[in-house]
Amino acid sequence: MPELPDVENYKIEAEKAVGSAIRSIDITDKKFVDLKKSDLDKYFIGKKIKDLKRQGKFLFLETEGGNAIAIHFGMTGTLEFDDSNQEVPRYAKCIFQLENDRRLVYSSRRKLGKVEIATDTEQYIHDRELGQDALEISKTGFIEALKKSRSSIKGFLTNQSVIAGIGNVYADEILFQSRIHPREQTKDLSDKQIGELYGKMKKVLEKAIEKQADVSRLPGSWLLPRRKEGEECPQCSGRVEKIKISGRNGYYCPDCQEKST
Ligand SMILES: [Zn+2]
Missing domain, CATH: 3.20.190.10 (MutM-like, N-terminal)
Structure with a gap:
């Protein structure tokens, strides 16, 4: 999509x-x-x-x-x-x-x-109640929106009325690179994690644009080229797992993305 x-x-x-x-x-x-x-x-x-x-x-x-x-x-x-x-x-x-x-x-x-x-x-x-574009939103705006949110972090990133542009696939990549479990609740994230998440969001989107959103051209350290159950994690020796959130399949590495509670 x-x-x-x-x-x-x-x-x-x-x-x-x-x-x-x-x-x-x-x-x-x-x-x-x-x-x-x-x-x-x-x-x-x-x-x-x-x-x-x-x-x-x-x-x-x-x-x-x-x-x-x-x-x-x-x-x-x-x-x-x-x-x-x-x-x-x-x-x-x-x-x-x-x-x-x-x-x-x-x-x-x-x-x-x-x-x-x-x-x-x-x-x-x-x-259409479209939120601010993910590449335009300021760090302050991002933090404010996140602090108001009461959902999983994946739900937050993919909610088009909060931040517009990120879907199922890029949310998985942003969370993988931020080492955050997709089911983590926004209220449980530390300020340091939120700051890093914001930076990764911009970096992932900008790099993907530069590579024409062509998965085969994305860096080998990314999850996206291996976004499949049982694939080897590009960061550790663990395996990529499938996870269903709000009825949609996502992928993550349980070793790299541990849940806090
Ligand atoms: Zn891993």
Whole structure:
């Protein structure tokens, strides 16, 4: 599932489209885009993509006139810039045709994810109760939010209304590198642990962005390339274990990530 580092890479891809006007919008899967096509056309045809904004797992293509196209990538969404007129990808859902035979293609193997109109980006973010972006939140803001929280640390990191952008996979990596058990309660963390956790959160996300969120390019000392039950822990001789929290499978090393109580 695309998380902050994946979506940041789609943003980098979409930067190639900034400055171009949208010529047409082809919705190749009518069930996917929950809008009348005329609405998208009304707002965006002929308008230049002016700027991009990412908050958490949402990407906004901001256009002339103040409206934005809001994209959420669901479980399997991708965004590609194409200027070589390649064949339309098999799972294309929505194609933004741009000037000079260029286009942005949103694809997804599954139907989750969305493309919507945001007439006011800030209001859209507010209505969805999206928290501050994980790369933007200050250390003070992070500590304040954590002190208010009454949940497991994994639940805290993946709660999009507190910090936006981290999902199941990167939360496992951040906790592994911070040597914190995923079920640890936020109230039981020491100030030192919280400070370290904040630093690791930034480092993990930044490194993953740099490596294009490609697991095969991530450092060998990371959990992610071995995020599978029974794999050898990259830090000790222990084995990676599966753990279910809030109905979702996560992975951790019980030797490196001991629970305090
Ligand atoms: Zn270990």
